[in-house]
Amino acid sequence: MQQSKNRRVFYFPMGNESGSVIVAALFILVMVTVLGLTASNTSTIELQIAANDQFIKMSFYNADSALYGTSKLISLAVNESGKINEGTGNDAPGxxxxxxxxxxxxxxxxxxSGIDQYDGTFDVDFNAGGIDSQADARRDRQDYPAGSGVEFSSGSEGVGASVxxxxxxxxxxxxxxxNTTSDLSATYRKLVGVPGGL
Incomplete structure (x- = not known):
């Protein structure tokens, strides 16, 4: 009897497995929930990035359209030797x-045309067909292009002689x-005396 009192009884908690399956299932559900939230946040962020990318491209294309539109406006004004009124027929809609x-x-x-000095402010606003842009034109210089009649000391020999x-x-x-904005700059060369072109 005395020996039984000195014996120690060890209980192994792992021997009792009731509830361990539930704990493991809850742990797996928590992991799946965390993965689902991460995937959801990633999808939301990717949508925001795609929207921002679209707005940046739209502003770039609008600025690019303003460069082309201003070139056309300059060409028309130089060819007509006068002002082009806004919204006159098909010449300048928007x-x-x-x-x-x-x-x-x-x-x-x-x-x-070089009569007045450059003022440094935007000159033209384009707002037609979803384009929202502004442009500023500055006359830099005029020159005789290489290969023209002036270079070869000829004055009236047809096209190219007085360009x-x-x-x-x-x-x-x-x-x-x-509030997406894209700024672009370009140099436009208008050839006076040559038919066609911008």
């Missing part, structure tokens, strides 16, 4: 001059949602 002068179309023409190249610096800003 065009607004931003000058505060009494005749903003004439102010733009005087600036690109003058006028260089313009054009800066544009395109806008889109979420």
């Amino acid at each position: 065009l607004t001059y931003l000058s505060t002068a009494s005749d903003p179309a004439d102010d733009f023409y005087r600036q690109i 003058v190249a006028i260089y313009y610096g054009i800066e544009s800003s395109g806008f889109s949602n979420r």
Whole structure:
């Protein structure tokens, strides 16, 4: 009897497995929930990134369209030797001059023809067909292009004999949602005396 009192009884808790399956199942459910939340957040972030990428591209394309539109406007004004009114038929739909002068179309023409000094502000606003952009044109210089009649001391020998190249610096800003703005600049060369072109 005395020996039985000195014996120690050891209980092994792992021997009793009741509830261990539930604990393991809960642990697996927690892991699956964490994975699901992570996947959901990743999908939401990817959608936001895709939307921002779309807005950046839209603002870039709007700014690019303003460069082309301003080049066309300059070419038309130089060919006509006068101002181009905003919204006149098919010439300038969706065009607004931003000058505060009494005749903003004439102010733009005087600036690109070199009569007035460059003012450093945006000249034209394009808002047609979903395009939202502004552009500024600056007359840089005029030159005789290489290969023209002036280079070879000839004056009236047909096309190319009296060509003058006028260089313009054009800066544009395109806008889109979420205050997205893209700024672009380009140099436009107008060849006066040559048919065709922009």
